[in-house]
Amino acid sequence: MPHVVTENCTGCRFTDCVTVCPVACFHGDEDRVYIDPIACIDCGACIPLCPVSAISEDISLPDDQLEWVDINADKALALPVIRGKQTPLPGAEERRNSRVGNA
Structure with missing residues (x-):
């Protein structure tokens, strides 16, 4: 199953996760x-590097976050690939x- 970037990434855009994506x-x-769900090989290397816990397997998403599966798929098609760490x-x-602090 592919991984999905959820709402926790919004307004942060930490890209530590990008650096380990094969x-x-x-x-x-x-x-x-x-995350492009077609390109994702489900390795999970990105999950522990996300400092805001924004990445999850699509099958592990709670019902109120399932919309992020489609959002990731649609947006990934229209946006450039990020290959390295950004600010x-x-x-x-x-x-x-x-x-x-709230976790």
Whole structure:
């Protein structure tokens, strides 16, 4: 099953996950990253590197997050591949810290 980037990535765009992807399945826009479900080989290497726990297997998503399966598939087709680490968005560290504190 492919992996999915969920809402936790919005406004953060940490790209640590991209650096370990063996098939370059990450795509990005100005606000977040997405995973191409066709290119994803389900290796899971990206999951532990996401500092905001935004990546999940599609079969592990709760019902209220299933929309992210289609969002990732649609957006990945229209956006460029991201192959390397980029600078997180302004305020990303604060959002990460607030998510870690609430976990």
